[in-house]
Amino acid sequence: MQIEIRDVRKDYGRVQAVRGVSFSVEEGQLLVILGPSGCGKTTLLRLIAGLEPVTSGTIHIAGTDVTHLPPVKRNISMVFQSYALFPHLNVRENIIFGLKVRKVPADEIERRLKRVVDLLGLSGRLDSKPGELSGGMQQRVALGRAIIAEKPVTLMDEPLSNLDAKLRNSMRREICSLQRRLGITMIYVTHDQVEAMTMADRIVLMRDGQIVQDDSPENFYERPANTFVARFIGTPPMNIVPLCPTQGGAALEPGGRLLFPGMDPDRYLFGIRPENLRLAESGQPAMVTGREYLGSDTFVSCEIHGQEVIVRTRGRRNIREGTVVHLTWDPGDVNLFDARTQERVDSVVPARKEGRENPAGSIGG
Amino acid sequence: MTSSGFWSKLETVAAWMLGILWAMPLLYAIWAAFHPPAYAVNFDLTAPVTLANFWEAWHTAPFARYFINTILYTTMTTALQFVLCTLAAYSFACYDWKGKDLVFSLILVQLMVMPDQLLVVNYQTMSALQLVDTIPAISLPYIASAFGVFLLRQNFKQVPLALAEAARIEGAGPLRILLKIYVPLSKSVYLAYGLVSISWHWNNFLWPLVITNSATTRPLTVGLAIFGSPENGVNFAVVSAGTLMSVAPLLIAFLLFQRQFVQSFMRAGIK
Numbered sequence: 167m168q169i170e171i172r173d174v175r176k177d178y179g180r181v182q183a184v185r186g187v188s189f190s191v192e193e194g195q196l197l198v199i200l201g202p203s204g205c206g207k208t209t210l211l212r213l214i215a216g217l218e219p220v221t222s223g224t225i226h227i228a229g230t231d232v233t234h235l236p237p238v239k240r241n242i243s244m245v246f247q248s249y250a251l252f253p254h255l256n257v258r259e260n261i262i263f264g265l266k267v268r269k270v271p272a273d274e275i276e277r278r279l280k281r282v283v284d285l286l287g288l289s290g291r292l293d294s295k296p297g298e299l300s301g302g303m304q305q306r307v308a309l310g311r312a313i314i315a316e317k318p319v320t321l322m323d324e325p326l327s328n329l330d331a332k333l334r335n336s337m338r339r340e341i342c343s344l345q346r347r348l349g350i351t352m353i354y355v356t357h358d359q360v361e362a363m364t365m366a367d368r369i370v371l372m373r374d375g376q377i378v379q380d381d382s383p384e385n386f387y388e389r390p391a392n393t394f395v396a397r398f399i400g401t402p403p404m405n406i407v408p409l410c411p412t413q414g415g416a417a418l419e420p421g422g423r424l425l426f427p428g429m430d431p432d433r434y435l436f437g438i439r440p441e442n443l444r445l446a447e448s449g450q451p452a453m454v455t456g457r458e459y460l461g462s463d464t465f466v467s468c469e470i471h472g473q474e475v476i477v478r479t480r481g482r483r484n485i486r487e488g489t490v491v492h493l494t495w496d497p498g499d500v501n502l503f504d505a506r507t508q509e510r511v512d513s514v515v516p517a518r519k520e521g522r523e524n525p526a527g528s529i530g531g
Numbered sequence: 532m533t534s535s536g537f538w539s540k541l542e543t544v545a546a547w548m549l550g551i552l553w554a555m556p557l558l559y560a561i562w563a564a565f566h567p568p569a570y571a572v573n574f575d576l577t578a579p580v581t582l583a584n585f586w587e588a589w590h591t592a593p594f595a596r597y598f599i600n601t602i603l604y605t606t607m608t609t610a611l612q613f614v615l616c617t618l619a620a621y622s623f624a625c626y627d628w629k630g631k632d633l634v635f636s637l638i639l640v641q642l643m644v645m646p647d648q649l650l651v652v653n654y655q656t657m658s659a660l661q662l663v664d665t666i667p668a669i670s671l672p673y674i675a676s677a678f679g680v681f682l683l684r685q686n687f688k689q690v691p692l693a694l695a696e697a698a699r700i701e702g703a704g705p706l707r708i709l710l711k712i713y714v715p716l717s718k719s720v721y722l723a724y725g726l727v728s729i730s731w732h733w734n735n736f737l738w739p740l741v742i743t744n745s746a747t748t749r750p751l752t753v754g755l756a757i758f759g760s761p762e763n764g765v766n767f768a769v770v771s772a773g774t775l776m777s778v779a780p781l782l783i784a785f786l787l788f789q790r791q792f793v794q795s796f797m798r799a800g801i802k
Contacts, residue, residue: 217696238702250693254715263711264701315701 168193168351169214169319174223176209176375183209185375186223191368193318196345196352200362201372202398208247208323210372211355215321216240227319240319243312247324249304251296251311258292261310282314285344302333309341313348320345322354326361338365359399363387371395387439389501393508396437396501402465406437407473408505418450419471434511437501440465440478445485449494454485468493557778563771571767584772588758591769593746594776597754600666604739604750605732608670609725616679616724621709623680624687625695635684641677647737657742668742669750673732679724686720687713722791726784733781751777 169191176184184206191197199207212218214225216237224233232240243264251260261282265275283289286306296304305325312320325341326334342365345352356362362369363383371378371386379391390396396404409416409431414424416431425436445466452468452475464483468475468491477493485491502511563571564585570578588594622628623635653672654663662668690713698708714721736752743749749757755777759770 215700217699237700242700244697244700246693246697248691248693250691250697252694252697252712254718263698263703267698267702267707311697311701 168195168228169353170224170226171210171214172224172226174210174213174225175221176206176213176218177221182375184213187372187375187377188223189370189377189380191351191353193351194349195367196342196354196365198362198366198369199353199355199372200359200369200398201357203357205372206375207355207357207372211321211323211353214353215242215244241317242319242321243315243317244321245308245312245323245325247327249296249308249325249328251304251307253296256293256295257288257299257307257310260296260307261288261314263311264315278314278316282310285313286310301329302337305329305337309344313344319351319353322352324356325354327356327358334361341365360401363399371398389510390437391510393435393437393503396503400439402440402476402478404437404439404501405443405475406435406503407470407475409434409436410471418473422471423450433505435503435505435508437503438495438499440476442495442499443475443477443493444495445477445479445483446492446494449492451490452493454487454489454491456487457483457485466491560771560774563768564775566768568766568768571771584768585776588769588773588776592754592758592773594751594754594773596746597749597751597777600748600754601733601750601752603666604669605729607666608673608732609728611670611674612676612679612728613721613725615674616676616683617709617714619675619680620683620687621713623684625713638677638680641675642681646672650738650741653738654741663742664744664748666748669735669739669748672738676728679728682720682724683717686717690716719791719794722788726788730781730785 171190172188174184174187175182187206187210189197199210201207209218213220214227216232216235216239220233224231226232227240227242237244252263255263258279262275262279265278270278283292286309288303288306288310291299291303296307299307305328308325312322322341326337329337338361341354344350354361354365363386366383368381369383369386370380373394379386379395381389381391386395386399390399390404393406396406407418409426409429410418410420410422411431412419412421412424415427416429416434417423417425418436426434450470452470454466455469455474456467458465458467459482462481464479464481466477466479466483466485468477475493503509504511562574565580565582566578567581567583619638623631649672657663657668657671660668662671694712694716695708698712703711734752735750736756739750740753740756743753746754755773758773759765
């Protein structure tokens with residue numbers, strides 16, 4: 167276990183920024199801390215870096231309790247959202263700043279500098295000041311400063327948020343491959359779910375200072391822990407609609423086609439990913455309210471009993487608004503959530519579940 | 532169109548008038564210093580140009596000594612101000628400690644106290660320290676400059692916090708962060724403040740007059756006043772030459788640095 171966070175809390179006066187967070191990171195793993203702005207993810211990273219003291223809890227890095235150690239003794243390097251390049255120093259001085267502080271011998275500095283410059287394609291820019299470089303180049307310098315330290319753990323605070331979309335994609339792949347090649351253990355903070363899904367070995371999703379789900383990207387997508395996760399991950403997000411009573415159980419509209427025999431419709435929410443819905447000859451009727459053409463796909467917005475449901479279809483679909491279509495799906499792709507707690511309901515056999523929880527059976531029968 | 536042209540012309544004329552009015556004494560001093568005493572009060576373009584006045588002034592009073600004293604006094608004051616104000620501003624800008632706001636407001640209060648009001652108290656202090664009639668005594672009352680602390684604190688506060696944090700991650704201590712990040716990033720402010728401080732102390736008169744009483748400690752301003760005082764008989768040409776000698780280094784420095792000087796103060800004002 168490379169990094170272990172146990173019940174870490176951080177209060178700013180009466181504001182609780184991080185409230186009891188625990189997780190661990192394996193050696194060589196890339197862990198993404200994901201969450202909307204203000205969820206405490208950056209604060210958590212700063213606590214791990216040692217830039218701020220924890221209110222309570224412990225942080226272990228490589229088996230050592232570093233909770234009360236200064237940043238330099240934690241064996242970490244960090245890339246800041248603003249890059250934090252020293253504007254008065256040139257690229258070379260920026261990259262080797264830390265090595266000089268730690269009095270690394272000159273020939274060793276040169277050796278490491280050469281390696282990092284080759285790795286990041288910075289040759290020829292060593293004498294430029296950060297202000298003369300493009301955003302992407304500045305990002306590389308910031309990466310270089312983190313890599314040259316040769317620390318086993320690197321912390322990244324939204325490093326790509328200041329780049330344009332195209333550059334972000336290529337830098338994302340580059341950071342990933344660097345992390346793999348150098349075997350760095352990395353904690354990467356972002357609010358961008360695409361970055362999280364594509365880069366992470368594991369994702370920790372935070373909300374209001376707490377962990378909502380700590381899982382692999384696959385599980386985040388396929389088995390979201392609650393409706394917040396389901397709506398946060400995926401573009402467009404998962405369709406989540408309340409169920410309605412019908413003859414013998416629950417349906418998507420009152421008195422509609424029976425989907426879950428014997429289920430109490432008020433207790434559950436029905437969730438399905440847009441790409442798992444198909445337009446078919448028969449099935450759940452829905453009225454088309456709009457469509458978005460993206461080239462490879464078309465997102466068709468439909469309405470079922472006042473609830474919007476988005477269907478992702480391949481290629482171009484010329485469906486007029488107001489048309490009534492029919493939707494089908496595989497039962498295995500359905501996610502059910504508790505209507506009250508919003509948590510995932512895992513025993514997906516509704517009849518048996520209902521049988522246990524509501525022995526009276528169907529309602530309004 | 533025509534009216535705005537008229538006003539801008541009027542502005543130009545007014546600026547020139549004011550400028551000339553302002554420069555008159557200096558222009559007169561230049562005229563008087565470079566011509567024989569007979570021409571000091573009559574303007575004649577054919578008057579012979581001479582350096583004799585400078586020669587005479589230099590040999591009548593110990594100007595060389597005065598120069599050394601002034602240079603010692605101003606560099607010592609400015610250097611000590613840099614050190615003290617930098618450390619104080621760093622603490623105010625980057626650290627949290629109990630009573631910080633109170634202490635800072637007390638320092639701001641100091642901005643409103645004229646140094647001349649403290650003449651007697653300062654004299655007592657220097658006398659208690661047995662420093663009367665020494666060069667450090669001229670400097671000491673000025674080294675804890677409220678203006679310097681305030682100016683540097685404002686500037687340090689504008690340095691992004693992430694820079695100091697990045698340096699901390701790399702293992703830099705507080706002093707190194709100050710010297711490698713905050714100070715280099717405030718170069719223009721140091722230059723502006725240094726110029727203001729040097730010019731102010733170069734021209735400082737009252738306190739040096741009170742605290743010094745021998746030629747070995749007297750700065751230029753005091754020396755010049757004694758040199759030009761009526762007891763010695765007034766020779767305008769020689770006094771002008773002495774004055775020009777006194778202000779020349781400062782004038783040259785400002786001609787060299789005026790762009791940085793004006794720029795950095797404008798920038799400090801806009802921020």
